[in-house]
Amino acid sequence: MRAVRQALQVARKDLAVELRTKESLNAAGAFAIVILLLFSFAFDPAAEETRAIAGGLLWLVFAFAGALVFNRGFARELPNECLDALLSSQLSSPSLLLGKAITNFVLLLVVEALSLIVFGIFYNMRWWLHFWELAGVFALGTWGISIIGAVFGALTVNLRLRELMLPVLIYPLLIPLLMAAIELTNILLGTGALTADNLLWARVLVVFDIVFTALALALAEVILVN
Amino acid sequence: MDPHTISVLYARNFQFMFYGFAAAWVIVALYIISLARRGARLKKELEDVRRLIASEGDEPQLRI
Amino acid sequence: MREKLVTWLAIIAGLFLAFNLYRIFLVLPDDAMQGPIYRIIYFHVPAAITGFVGYFVALALSVLYLSSGNFKYDSLAASVTEVALIFSCVNIVLGSIWARIIWGIWWTWDARLTSVLISILIYSGYLMLRRAIDEPTQRARLSAALSIFGCLDVVIIWKSIEWFRTQHPAPVLSIRTGGGNIDPAMEHMIYYNLLAFLLLGTALVLVRSRQEGISREIDSLRRMANAVERHIA
Numbered sequence: 190m191r192a193v194r195q196a197l198q199v200a201r202k203d204l205a206v207e208l209r210t211k212e213s214l215n216a217a218g219a220f221a222i223v224i225l226l227l228f229s230f231a232f233d234p235a236a237e238e239t240r241a242i243a244g245g246l247l248w249l250v251f252a253f254a255g256a257l258v259f260n261r262g263f264a265r266e267l268p269n270e271c272l273d274a275l276l277s278s279q280l281s282s283p284s285l286l287l288g289k290a291i292t293n294f295v296l297l298l299v300v301e302a303l304s305l306i307v308f309g310i311f312y313n314m315r316w317w318l319h320f321w322e323l324a325g326v327f328a329l330g331t332w333g334i335s336i337i338g339a340v341f342g343a344l345t346v347n348l349r350l351r352e353l354m355l356p357v358l359i360y361p362l363l364i365p366l367l368m369a370a371i372e373l374t375n376i377l378l379g380t381g382a383l384t385a386d387n388l389l390w391a392r393v394l395v396v397f398d399i400v401f402t403a404l405a406l407a408l409a410e411v412i413l414v415n
Numbered sequence: 416m417d418p419h420t421i422s423v424l425y426a427r428n429f430q431f432m433f434y435g436f437a438a439a440w441v442i443v444a445l446y447i448i449s450l451a452r453r454g455a456r457l458k459k460e461l462e463d464v465r466r467l468i469a470s471e472g473d474e475p476q477l478r479i
Numbered sequence: 480m481r482e483k484l485v486t487w488l489a490i491i492a493g494l495f496l497a498f499n500l501y502r503i504f505l506v507l508p509d510d511a512m513q514g515p516i517y518r519i520i521y522f523h524v525p526a527a528i529t530g531f532v533g534y535f536v537a538l539a540l541s542v543l544y545l546s547s548g549n550f551k552y553d554s555l556a557a558s559v560t561e562v563a564l565i566f567s568c569v570n571i572v573l574g575s576i577w578a579r580i581i582w583g584i585w586w587t588w589d590a591r592l593t594s595v596l597i598s599i600l601i602y603s604g605y606l607m608l609r610r611a612i613d614e615p616t617q618r619a620r621l622s623a624a625l626s627i628f629g630c631l632d633v634v635i636i637w638k639s640i641e642w643f644r645t646q647h648p649a650p651v652l653s654i655r656t657g658g659g660n661i662d663p664a665m666e667h668m669i670y671y672n673l674l675a676f677l678l679l680g681t682a683l684v685l686v687r688s689r690q691e692g693i694s695r696e697i698d699s700l701r702r703m704a705n706a707v708e709r710h711i712a
Binding site: 425427428429431432434435436438439442443446447450453454457458460461464465467468471 | 514515516518519522523526562565568569572573576577579580679683686687690693694696697700701703704707708
């Protein structure tokens, strides 16, 4: 589809820029590691209780690091009026938004992979035991965060207090997604027993992703036209 | 439970019920007061701006 | 005309509430297990329902604004959200006070209280966003988008937390009205108070949205004054 191809073009451009400078990745990656370090002081890594809440710690790190990535997403287009250029081009608003979301998604996945490795070392957790299910949860959860991050990155791009407003707006909205991701991650890092009850959370993830991606695409014109 | 404890608990129960209703009224009252103040301020501002426009129409201010 | 409507609504709501309070305190009996404190339910539940009704009405108004472009809808949406927020705060504070007596703790991560808390955070963000944008059209558009996102999210949150918290032992705070496990007189009182709250809420919304309209008028007059000034100078 043309729209998807355009979105991928936007994503490729952004990722190319990012790969050259690596500023978002460095900032978000460093931030994630520092937070994990701080957590190791707050929650004793050796204790049993900490292993039980490992999923929660990880997703908090991802959510915080994500905010750094999303802030840059549209802000990067502000100098030299690149944003206006993008908006007045033939690019449809949904494609632009989708492209930004894909960029967020890829960048955040990289940060998550890094965090997972560091986390495994700090907390002595063997996260590879149920790797593919974990990857699935990470993908679904990260997509939800990315699309919301893209929407609100666009919404707040022209505000004075952008860096403050973005987290304030997105974190309450992300609570159901984070809850589901945390539950599933806790299970997969622990016993790995995915029962019918637990799959309910996977359903929440999927519903969240579908509903908000659809809504984001439907309201893209509203959000992006300035 | 002995009657004394029961009556103390009952009194506290009653007390908190009043706190609850009081809290509800206070919150709504505070909001209504803030609405009233905002309304007064807006009215004054509207009059000021209207007066400003009317006066500008009569004597154009020359800015050097 | 509008002033008269507001005044009448406020008076009717006030009288209704006064009458209800009389019945709540002097006519209805104590709850067998909870004692007098349970009477808080007559404010707590109607406040909760009014809050949520407000969020859905704001959703509808936001959609109406986006499709029509008429600022009247934006004013109403913002006002409804603000008033709904007030009622949600009343809901939470009362819930907390009630919890203190019944369970001995100021807060519990019960499904309903938590959902209301999150919705308060989301819609506080809405009000913050409005305050951060000066340009009226952009403000209207972006807050409409946030209102739609927020309301859908509140629905998802409600259901998710219900599932989340029923896996852990959690006291059921509110009674599913119509479930047959509550005295009909009590149930009716909840509905009567709900009506009173809705009337009061409507009056507040009308006042607030009128203020929004005035604020916009001031803004456009200022722009005009600036334009005139610059033209003359």
